[in-house]
Amino acid sequence: MKILIVAPSRKIGGIERALSVLANEWANQDFEVVYVTCLKSEPFYQLHESIKIVEPKFKRVGGLLNKLLFYPRLLFFIRRTVQQNYPDKVLVFGDWFSPITLLALWKSGFPVYISDRTIPNYPFSFPIPQLKKWLYPSSAGFIAQTARAKVYKEQIFGSQLRIQVIPNALPELSVITTSTVKHECKIIYVGRFAWEKDPELLIRSMVSLVARYPLWKLEMAGTGPLLLSMKSLVKELNLESNVFFLGNVQEVAALYSSTQILVLPSVIEGFPNTLIEAMSFGLPCVCFNDIPYEAIITDGVDGLVVSQRSPEHLAKAIEKLIEDKALRERIGSNAKTSVHRFAKEKITQEILEFMKS
Structure with missing residues (x-):
């Protein structure tokens, strides 16, 4: 099985730590792992030597024009990278990066598994709640970190979202x-x-x-x-x-x-x-x-x-x-x-x- 992971970056952070643990463990089990980052950064967490790392060449910096250009470029980057690597499964964590990845892979046919990483009722501003409501039902599955998160998502999506409670793994x-x-x-x-x-x-x-x-x-x-x-x-x-x-x-x-x-x-x-x-x-x-x-x-x-x-x-x-x-x-x-x-x-x-x- 080839697993493609979409991560925010390789810098220090909870999402990056959780995904690097998964990536390394699957690589140790001889799965083919592709680790794609949305932001280019200096690596904090070490990845197994067999893991293919793909980072964007463009950066997100200040300024209105850059912000307007960054997200369309990111959507294209994710879609192109997934198509080029043709994974069996795509895994992405994060309340922002999950809907972004689903949007990038809309109608592509790749099964995308998602997970939010903060408290389930956090009051995100536009457009995150709207993107989640629209795009989350198109995911192949949702990983809830806690039973509390599962209950909250079920209240919003009902049977539209396939949910499994799986906590984070202990790091290396x-x-x-x-x-x-x-x-x-x-x-x-x-x-x-x-x-x-x-x-x-x-x-x-x-x-x-x-x-x-x-x-x-x-x-x-x-x-x-x-x-x-x-x-x-x-x-x-x-x-x-x-x-x-x-x-x-x-x-x-x-x-x-x-x-x-x-x-x-x-x-x-x-x-x-x-x-x-x-x-x-x-x-x-x-x-x-x-x-x-x-x-x-x-x-x-x-x-x-x-x-x-x-x-x-x-x-x-x-x-x-x-x-x-x-x-x-x-x-x-x-x-x-x-x-x-x-x-x-x-x-x-x-x-x-x-x-x-």
């Missing part, structure tokens, strides 16, 4: 072993510095935590549009001795292995890769109930879920783990066991079976 780093020494007093954040991740709330929660536990540190990995303002906030709150910014971290495995707690303060997540990655290293994780946590965490068993979005409530949850080493170890051990269900071998096989059915 989950099997990396490291001798890194754990630091007893370290919390980490791994993600973009963007409004939907809400890093500000975590930083503000550190004020009361540092007052009570001055030896505890927060290390924040990632970049994004809010990075500079978050650095300013840390200075404003006099947290410079306890909050540190790491930038993009290639060796995330070493980071997970050297810490005690991970906090994911996101407002919006489709299926947070960071949680399952951290849990696979036996880390107790804290998140909010805004996201579909129920697909990953059982509150109090293999993670902690905060129901009220405030620095105070988040600090209380983190404090439980700081105060009780036995609780940290119990939740971390349960977490490491529970994420076995996201093994990449299992998830890639589920997607293959869905595409074959």
